[in-house]
Amino acid sequence: MLEGMNTTPADASAAANGARPGPGDGPVPAIRATNLVKRYRSVTAVDGVSIDIRQGEVVAFLGPNGAGKTTTIDMLLGLSHPDEGSVELFGVSPRAAIARGLVSAVMQTGGLLKDLTIRDTMTLTASLFVSTIDVDEALRRAGILELANRKVAKCSGGEQQRLRFAMALLSDPGLLVLDEPTTGMDVEGRHSFWNAIHADAARGRTVLFATHYLEEADQYADRIILIRRGRIVADGSSAQIKAMAAGRTVEAVLVDADQARILALPGVESVEVRGDRLIARTTQSDDLARYLLTSTDASDVTITSQNLEQAFLQLTGDGDDRGAGARGDDDIRSDDAGRDARAARGLAREEA
Amino acid sequence: MTTTTANRLDRIDASTRTAPPMGGFSPAFLGIELKRSFSNSGLIIFTLIFPIAMLFTIALPNQKYPATDVPLDQGGLTAGVSIMISMAVYAAMVSSTMIGVSVATERSQGWSRQLRLTPLNPAVYIGVKVVTGLAIGAVGVIATLVVGTVIGIQAPLGNLIGAGLVAWVSSLMLTALGLAVGYAFPAQNAMRYLGPILPILSFMGGLFVPLQLLPDALQTAAKFTPLWGIADMAQKLVVGATPDAWSFVNFVVWFAVFAVLAALMFRRDTKRV
Numbered sequence A: 001m002l003e004g005m006n007t008t009p010a011d012a013s014a015a016a017n018g019a020r021p022g023p024g025d026g027p028v029p030a031i032r033a034t035n036l037v038k039r040y041r042s043v044t045a046v047d048g049v050s051i052d053i054r055q056g057e058v059v060a061f062l063g064p065n066g067a068g069k070t071t072t073i074d075m076l077l078g079l080s081h082p083d084e085g086s087v088e089l090f091g092v093s094p095r096a097a098i099a100r101g102l103v104s105a106v107m108q109t110g111g112l113l114k115d116l117t118i119r120d121t122m123t124l125t126a127s128l129f130v131s132t133i134d135v136d137e138a139l140r141r142a143g144i145l146e147l148a149n150r151k152v153a154k155c156s157g158g159e160q161q162r163l164r165f166a167m168a169l170l171s172d173p174g175l176l177v178l179d180e181p182t183t184g185m186d187v188e189g190r191h192s193f194w195n196a197i198h199a200d201a202a203r204g205r206t207v208l209f210a211t212h213y214l215e216e217a218d219q220y221a222d223r224i225i226l227i228r229r230g231r232i233v234a235d236g237s238s239a240q241i242k243a244m245a246a247g248r249t250v251e252a253v254l255v256d257a258d259q260a261r262i263l264a265l266p267g268v269e270s271v272e273v274r275g276d277r278l279i280a281r282t283t284q285s286d287d288l289a290r291y292l293l294t295s296t297d298a299s300d301v302t303i304t305s306q307n308l309e310q311a312f313l314q315l316t317g318d319g320d321d322r323g324a325g326a327r328g329d330d331d332i333r334s335d336d337a338g339r340d341a342r343a344a345r346g347l348a349r350e351e352a
Numbered sequence B: 001m002t003t004t005t006a007n008r009l010d011r012i013d014a015s016t017r018t019a020p021p022m023g024g025f026s027p028a029f030l031g032i033e034l035k036r037s038f039s040n041s042g043l044i045i046f047t048l049i050f051p052i053a054m055l056f057t058i059a060l061p062n063q064k065y066p067a068t069d070v071p072l073d074q075g076g077l078t079a080g081v082s083i084m085i086s087m088a089v090y091a092a093m094v095s096s097t098m099i100g101v102s103v104a105t106e107r108s109q110g111w112s113r114q115l116r117l118t119p120l121n122p123a124v125y126i127g128v129k130v131v132t133g134l135a136i137g138a139v140g141v142i143a144t145l146v147v148g149t150v151i152g153i154q155a156p157l158g159n160l161i162g163a164g165l166v167a168w169v170s171s172l173m174l175t176a177l178g179l180a181v182g183y184a185f186p187a188q189n190a191m192r193y194l195g196p197i198l199p200i201l202s203f204m205g206g207l208f209v210p211l212q213l214l215p216d217a218l219q220t221a222a223k224f225t226p227l228w229g230i231a232d233m234a235q236k237l238v239v240g241a242t243p244d245a246w247s248f249v250n251f252v253v254w255f256a257v258f259a260v261l262a263a264l265m266f267r268r269d270t271k272r273v
Helices: A069-076 A094-099 A118-127 A135-142 A157-169 A187-203 A214-220 A238-245 A259-264 A285-295 A308-316 A336-351 B027-038 B041-064 B079-108 B111-115 B122-150 B157-184 B187-205 B216-222 B228-238 B245-272
Strands: A031-040 A043-053 A058-062 A084-089 A103-106 A175-179 A206-211 A223-228 A231-237 A248-253 A268-274 A277-282 A299-305
Touching: A031 A069, A043 A069, A043 A084, A043 A231, A058 A069, A058 A214, A069 A084, A069 A175, A069 A206, A084 A094, A094 A103, A103 A157, A118 A135, A118 A157, A118 B027, A135 A157, A135 A187, A157 A187, A187 A206, A187 A214, A206 A214, A214 A238, A223 A238, A231 A238, A248 A285, A259 A268, A277 A285, A285 A299, B027 B041, B027 B122, B041 B079, B041 B122, B079 B111, B079 B122, B079 B157, B079 B187, B079 B228, B111 B122, B122 B157, B122 B245, B157 B187, B157 B228, B157 B245, B187 B216, B187 B228, B228 B245
Parallel strands: A058 A206, A058 A223, A103 A175, A175 A206
Antiparallel strands: A031 A043, A031 A084, A223 A231, A248 A277, A248 A299, A268 A277
């Protein structure tokens, strides 16, 4: 279990303090997953993941391929059993929540019988639940009502994905889980798919979607959980994650750089020395450049802006961990890399 | 199935919703399974076309031979009657095996996994497969016997009902075998393994060739194969003879073996999904 991970988000209404909500405490969390671990032989695919999601949140589960997103989602849905840890959806087991129609999921691929028509698939699915919305209504919301009599085998990938979405809508679930729902769709398809999801979320449906598209997470989620190599590396609002990404990289040739001193400068997030090159990430590049040029022997100073993509890669990439940390604000929960960065900053502050 | 009102979805209390009774079984689910089976051309070929074609090509030419010691001119039944019931057994068993083994395709298409995201209890899914196998088996048996009777391959109604019921019940055993193979192997392999096994078992059971024509050693060995019991019961009952005492034992033992195998493979699979 990582220390930084369960710190209470700044938003005080989050039921993330570990206390079980009582009657007056607001609704039970849509997802409460505690310390999930899943191993496949020697590989630990998911390594201590805890997720609390309040009802009504739209959360992106962001990470590169192979980060453990699908493995985590399988455990959240009860499709596989965690080796350690536990999952509750709306306060009950995943199986019980699914049987009551509280939770639906749109999986990445498969899950459809090719020889059935869209309508038969929907009728069959609807017949398994105690209570559902109208089949045509679900098809209309997913935008495939006019295709109802088409065989699944004749549907395009995007149409099949809309069918999965329509199936997921049938039980009018409180929680909708989408595993990389737009993989293989073109830009326009992605856009209209997300519009359908958003139009549908107006009544407060909780949505958790896994994605490796950064823009998707940024555009459609209230909150982003970043996962890398089976661990959560950051968890915060899109704005917070964006702030992390807003920094710039300042590089300079500087022999014997005082790393601690530079780290203590306002806005500096990380410092790295490669030979005689100094590479620093900062949100206040002007200040750092001014310092380097006026107070040190630095030469050949360059400033490059850090885009979202780079921040994402830095947070989730398999490369070196230095600089991969969150900033000082504890709203963003971060892993050991972030902790190291903070520790280094703390050290630097003491010296300053 | 009722339509829910537009309540807020972010104030959910799990106790306000209920799970369906009977593990999610619904007539609509069974109906769509039946519809799928009856629109599966491969299944229809083995259930209807193959056995009826055999009636014309094999059973009719054998109408001139007696099936028992009683000569035809003294009211003895024809060898065509034995062939007809053998074909009815074959129709029921091939179609029910195909229903059982279809779980392999459904697993590979991710459908079983999708169903895990619904209230459907996996045991109910199996139950629907068994009932579908019984339904399509019944169609195969009835169609074969009715067409045979119409074209002149005749036996007393009581004999046909008794032997027909045996042929029909055999579909339970073969659905179990199909399920076991369907859960044990991936889709592309499942039918490949069963494809050659079914004709061999049918041959050893005496469905294709009367066992008396085989060497003694083979005849003895045949009594331990899975289809011998069913074939013996059906073929004896249809001509009004008493089945071998061991044929029922053979059926029960093999049915138990396949059912246990199916249950084991199913449990292994649900753990893995």
